[in-house]
Amino acid sequence: MSINKKIHLSARVGEYAIPPLKDMLVLGNQSPIGCIAMRRAIELLIKTPFEHIELQDDVISDILVRHHILRRVSREGLIDFVMANLKPMMGPDEVLHAELDVSVFLSDGD
Numbered sequence: 001m002s003i004n005k006k007i008h009l010s011a012r013v014g015e016y017a018i019p020p021l022k023d024m025l026v027l028g029n030q031s032p033i034g035c036i037a038m039r040r041a042i043e044l045l046i047k048t049p050f051e052h053i054e055l056q057d058d059v060i061s062d063i064l065v066r067h068h069i070l071r072r073v074s075r076e077g078l079i080d081f082v083m084a085n086l087k088p089m090m091g092p093d094e095v096l097h098a099e100l101d102v103s104v105f106l107s108d109g110d
Helices: 035-045 067-071 075-089
Strands: 024-028 050-054 060-066 095-098
Touching: 024 035, 035 050, 035 060, 050 067, 050 075, 060 067, 060 075, 067 075
Parallel strands: none
Antiparallel strands: 024 060, 024 095, 050 060
């Protein structure tokens, strides 16, 4: 009796990001990692500068967002967005990662 055995191996390879952070992190006020530790990790691992927004809230303690995002949307606008859309789906012990798509439409009044 003869047994034929075929093995096929394929891989999709990409850059591994540590921490897995694209645009923004929202930290709950009881999250397993604190804002200071997360900021240090980001500074060591990612070249792009991040802004820290500290909140006084019953669920969310901090927002870490890429600096360039705040060139397109105001801090207050970002905070309002997070509070209205992300806060309802997170607990105080969570850390949420968000990829943001900010579109700015410009027109000349002439």
